[in-house]
Amino acid sequence: MRVEIRATAFDPWLEVAAFRRDHLAAGRIGASAVFVGTMRDFNEGDDVKSMVLEHYPGMTEQHLETMTQDAISKHHLSDALVIHRVGTILPADDIVLVAAFSAHRKEALIACREMMETLKSTAPFWKKESLASGERWVEKNTAG
Amino acid sequence: MRVEIRATAFDPWLEVAAFRRDHLAAGRIGASAVFVGTMRDFNEGDDVKSMVLEHYPGMTEQHLETMTQDAISKHHLSDALVIHRVGTILPADDIVLVAAFSAHRKEALIACREMMETLKSTAPFWKKESLASGERWVEKNTAG
Amino acid sequence: MSIQVRFFASLRERVGHTRLSIESADIATARDVWQAVSASPLDEEMLVAINKAYASLDKAVSDGDEVAFFPPVTGG
């Protein structure tokens, strides 16, 4: 299991490739389900120039680690990887990566989606957007 | 939309990165949902040494293209990518990549899973495994 | 009527042919095509495609059609 909070840009596809190579025994996994969330240059009808992502150091990591460990146990995953950006983020930057690895496809697909929903609804992160007209806090995440 | 049948090994993570870079407008997509199916070195309790994947040239491509186009329309995806190996495959080789891209996460996650289920249950591919004891056709895919 | 017949995977091995070409005036449906190439009935779970699209055994075939028979698919 790996959970990481990043203050700098990352390439989610390189991360997944490296994680599979370094942490998963070749030939043992049949399924990799990956979700990547990326910053859009629009939200709720407005152009967004940049964003600041705040978190609760200590609580956020602990929360994501428990979530990931629970998903591995519940779905009998081979392993799982979560990376989340914080700090100043620009449009087209990747914000979050959730990857689940298992022998069969069902478990990885369900776990990946469940982890994303848990992360969106409960992980302590907050977004503040910069628009042409000023700044605004994102009020609430949409349902998945 | 891109659908490809490959007779040689491919790196699914490089393919996704290249597709996003070349086919998707930066800042317009918020969600990438990706599934990768990989050859295991075991199946139904037996060690598998290699596998041959047969397809129906013409029908398989057409089937995958219709499936992908339908998913894009139904789920309002920004775009989608499907790559599938054929020919001789070794354990740890990636067999299939299905990727769905959308503005919001729900659509990409649902479309990726639906495309995988459609592909597994209806796309004309057949697997023949090589075991220590000889060859066998895989009889049926498991439900997703 | 001239029909191109194709077989895939385990069914190809069992029939012993990859392709056959049949000529007959007595063929109306995909089921007739199967009966023209095999003495045994087609297993229930086998699949049929006419001109590279899934079809039922009772679907009508036309002169020049390609009719394929194959087992349940196992890709992905």
Add this chain to the structure above:
Amino acid sequence: MSIQVRFFASLRERVGHTRLSIESADIATARDVWQAVSASPLDEEMLVAINKAYASLDKAVSDGDEVAFFPPVTGG
């Protein structure tokens, strides 16, 4: 009783503090902590964590605890 209080995101801006340290004998629950730092009631949708784990407003706090208040989360 000594409590470390933290605020995040829009609530941090509204309260005007990132951290506060309070000392009081009259504090039993997280709700008491909020009342010790603000005159207005805590909005219903606001969230509470005690020692970096989610808790209800009525959960008891102990000497030395860290109590955090923040709005609905918007990560991912």
